[in-house]
Amino acid sequence: MHDLRGVFTTAKRPDGMLCLLCSLTLCLLLSACQLPGQTSAPTSSSQQPQASSTSAAPAISDSLKSQGSMELQTFQQWITQIKTYEGQTDSYQQQYLSDQHALQTARTVSSYQSALAQTRAHVTAIQLPAAKVEESRLQQQLQQQVSDWENKHPHHDSYNNITYKMGFEYDNQTGIGTWINDDLSAAKTLADYQQIIENTNMYLTNFKAYVANSSDTTPSNQVHQTDLQLLTTYHKMDREVLVVSLAEQTMRVYNQGKLTKTFQVTTGQPDKPTPPGSWWVESRQTHIVFKSSDPKGSRYWYPDTPINYGMQYHSNGYYVHDSWWRAEYGPNTQFPHQDVTGDTAADLGSHGCVNMSTNDAKWIYDHVQLFTGIIIY
Known part of the structure; x- marks a missing residue:
């Protein structure tokens, strides 16, 4: 009989490294041959889908809101001034309400700044028309007061038998009223009108003093x-x-x-x-x-x-x-x-x-x- 022990002692056993390579190859083949509809499991946490996050919009600062309030107050003051001098304010009041609503409903800094810029533009735009209305009214007041005075205070000159009007220095025929008309003809800017307003108020002040002094019996010295x-x-x-x-x-x-x-x-x-x-x-x-x-x-x-x-x-x-x-x-x-x-x-x-x-x-x-x-x- 043959001794079988010799057979078993001479047979080779599989190498460990070879087994590991075979196992890896099998895994790769299986992952490449997935059935339709199947998905592979993620291999690491870094492959997990990330939840999207939205950062909160910056709040509108109190300082910015204060600027808006100040511009609205200024706008309303100009509107009130036009009313004082009997000018039309409907269109400006509508702009004011629109600006006020835009500022109150703005939810972001950029939208508030946009509304604020619009309000500032309206404040700038109203100033020249307001000045024109004021000057027109002041000029009318001066002309009316002077005309009334002149008509009630004639001066008959016995030298040439001509009747003149006292206060002619203030009228709009040869007096200071002609200066106002000349200035208005040349006026273009807000500063021009503001200077004319200042001058007209000066003339009104002095004419009031002229009228009062005309009836003053205090000796001239x-x-x-x-x-x-x-x-x-x-x-x-x-x-x-x-x-x-x-x-x-x-x-x-x-x-x-x-x-x-x-x-x-x-x-x-x-x-x-x-x-x-x-x-x-x-x-x-x-x-x-x-x-x-x-x-x-x-x-x-x-x-x-x-x-x-x-x-x-x-x-x-x-x-x-x-x-x-x-x-x-x-x-x-x-x-x-x-x-x-x-x-x-x-x-x-x-x-x-x-x-x-x-x-x-x-x-x-x-x-x-x-x-x-x-x-x-």
């Missing part, structure tokens, strides 16, 4: 309440100021609110009135020559005229100066009259300047400085 009121209004109680009363044809000089000197003057004739307002000395000059801006042959033309003392108070050529050809000053000398000198140039009021005797003009020249205030009413 004493303090007048209208003078003090104007000094207070224009913040000039703490300095030297020349105050010219058109109704009285008088200049009163105040220093620190105290009357220091009084002079009689002659102001502009009806066709060439002296401009009322709150002005100041722009220059001080001696021994100058005035040249007429009107052509020779015009009834307003005058020959070259030497002036001893001149204080310009408005850049359009308006001065306080001596008029050595005159002998008479004071009430009604702005109207045609017969001056005792016999000089026909003295028979009319000035061309808009404030005329004084040579000695009086010298006193003014010696006592005023650049920027000394001059109130004419």
Whole structure:
């Protein structure tokens, strides 16, 4: 018999590494041959589907909301101003309500900023129309008040038998109203209209003082309440100021609110009135020559005229100066009259300047400085 032990001892056993490779190969084959509809299980947690997350939108800050509230308040103030001067506000009120709703319902910073920008644009857009409405109303008030006054206060001139109107310096035919019309014709910007509004309010203030002063029986060489009121209004109680009363044809000089000197003057004739307002000395000059801006042959033309003392108070050529050809000053000398000198140039009021005797003009020249205030009413 054959000894079988030899067979078993000589047979080879499978190698361990070979078994491992076979197992891996089988797994790969099985995973590549999946049945339709089957999915393989994820092999790691990194392959798990991630849940999407949305970050919260930033909140609208209190500072931004405050800006919105301020713009709405400003918008409403402009609307109220237009109403005050009897302008139409329907379209602006609708814009306001729309802007208010947009700001209140905005939920994101960007939508709020967009609504805020729209509101600011509306606030900017309303300002020029509002200024135009205000100026138009102020101009109407001035014209109406002056017209009513003039119609009730005629001045009959016995010299030429012509009836003039007191207060012509303020009307819109030859007076300050023509300045307003000229300014409005040239106005383009908001700043232009704001300046015209400021000027018109000044004219209204001075005309009110003119009316009150016209019935004041206080002697011309004493303090007048209208003078003090104007000094207070224009913040000039703490300095030297020349105050010219058109109704009285008088200049009163105040220093620190105290009357220091009084002079009689002659102001502009009806066709060439002296401009009322709150002005100041722009220059001080001696021994100058005035040249007429009107052509020779015009009834307003005058020959070259030497002036001893001149204080310009408005850049359009308006001065306080001596008029050595005159002998008479004071009430009604702005109207045609017969001056005792016999000089026909003295028979009319000035061309808009404030005329004084040579000695009086010298006193003014010696006592005023650049920027000394001059109130004419």
